[in-house]
Amino acid sequence: MSLDTFIEEYHRVFSRSSRTEYVPAVIKEAYNSVVIDVYGRKYIDFSSSASVVNTGYNNPKILGAVEKQLRRLIHYTHIYGFNEPALKLARKLISITGVVDGKVILGLSGSDANEGALFLSKAYNRRTYLLSYVNSFHGCTLMAAKASGIDLSRRVVRLLGEEGKTIFLPYPDCYRCPLGYTWSSCRLRCVEIVKEKIEELNGDVYGLIIEPIQGDGGIIPAPEEY
Ligand SMILES: Cc1ncc(COP(=O)(O)O)c(C=O)c1O
The missing domain is CATH 3.40.640.10 (Type I PLP-dependent aspartate aminotransferase-like (Major domain))
Structure with a gap:
C-alpha cells in the first residue's frame, strides 16, 4: 500500500478530532530511540513519541516486567479488590511526589x-x-x-x-x-x-x-x- 493510500484510509476511518498530524510515516517497529517505518526507513525520535516513551522503545527491563505480569494476570480490577502490584505502584508514586499522606488515583491518560x-x-x-x-x-x-x-x-x-x-x-x-x-x-x-x-x-x-x-x-x- 502506498503512503498516500494509507493516509487516505486513515483519514476515512479515524475521527479528525482525535488527531494532530505531525509525522507522515507509517511506523512499524522501534528500539531505543529509533523508530522504523514499513519501508524499513529508520528515524531517531527526538520526541519520544510525544514524551510517552521516555524510557526508550522496547526497553528490555520494561518488556520483561510487562511480559511477566501479563502471563500471571492481565487484569483484575484493583477497585473491586486488592492487588500487590497496584499497591507497589501507588507507594512509588507517593514517594516520587513527596506528598505527605498522598493519595493515588490510577487513570488511563x-x-x-x-x-x-x-x-x-x-x-x-x-x-x-x-x-x-x-x-x-x-x-x-x-x-x-x-x-x-x-x-x-x-x-x-x-x-x-x-x-x-x-x-x-x-x-x-x-x-x-x-x-x-x-x-x-x-x-x-x-x-x-x-x-x-x-x-x-x-x-x-x-x-x-x-x-x-x-x-x-x-x-x-x-x-x-x-
Ligand atoms: C501536556 C499534555 N497534557 C495532557 C495531555 C493529554 O494526554 P492524553 O493524550 O494521554 O490524554 C497531553 C497530550 O498530548 C499533553 O501534551
Missing part, C-alpha cells in the same frame, strides 16, 4: 489525570477561576479542554458554550519572552503577573495548571526560577 486534578481542586476549593497559560494543552476531556489555551481547544470550548472561567497567562518563554524582556533584566516579571492576577480576582482561584515544558505550544521549557 494525561487527560484523565488532569481532569481528576482539576475536578478535585475545584471541588475542594469551591472557587471560581482557574489559571492556565496561552498555548497550553492539557487534554481532550471537558475540564482539561477548558483549561487549555491552544487554539484547537479554545474553538471546541467556545462551541460548547463553556468559556470564561479560565484565565490564560503568558507562558514563561525566556527565548521569545511574550512580555518583551530579555533574560535576567526581566527580574521574573512573569511571576509578578501571576500574583497580580490572583489579587485582581480577589483570590477566587481554585488552581493553576502548568506544563513544566510547554509541549504543543512549541517544546518551551519554563525557567527553573519560575
Whole structure:
C-alpha cells in the first residue's frame, strides 16, 4: 500500500478530532530511540513519541516486567479488590511526589489525570477561576479542554458554550519572552503577573495548571526560577 493510500484510509476511518498530524510515516517497529517505518526507513525520535516513551522503545527491563505480569494476570480490577502490584505502584508514586499522606488515583491518560486534578481542586476549593497559560494543552476531556489555551481547544470550548472561567497567562518563554524582556533584566516579571492576577480576582482561584515544558505550544521549557 502506498503512503498516500494509507493516509487516505486513515483519514476515512479515524475521527479528525482525535488527531494532530505531525509525522507522515507509517511506523512499524522501534528500539531505543529509533523508530522504523514499513519501508524499513529508520528515524531517531527526538520526541519520544510525544514524551510517552521516555524510557526508550522496547526497553528490555520494561518488556520483561510487562511480559511477566501479563502471563500471571492481565487484569483484575484493583477497585473491586486488592492487588500487590497496584499497591507497589501507588507507594512509588507517593514517594516520587513527596506528598505527605498522598493519595493515588490510577487513570488511563494525561487527560484523565488532569481532569481528576482539576475536578478535585475545584471541588475542594469551591472557587471560581482557574489559571492556565496561552498555548497550553492539557487534554481532550471537558475540564482539561477548558483549561487549555491552544487554539484547537479554545474553538471546541467556545462551541460548547463553556468559556470564561479560565484565565490564560503568558507562558514563561525566556527565548521569545511574550512580555518583551530579555533574560535576567526581566527580574521574573512573569511571576509578578501571576500574583497580580490572583489579587485582581480577589483570590477566587481554585488552581493553576502548568506544563513544566510547554509541549504543543512549541517544546518551551519554563525557567527553573519560575
Ligand atoms: C501536556 C499534555 N497534557 C495532557 C495531555 C493529554 O494526554 P492524553 O493524550 O494521554 O490524554 C497531553 C497530550 O498530548 C499533553 O501534551
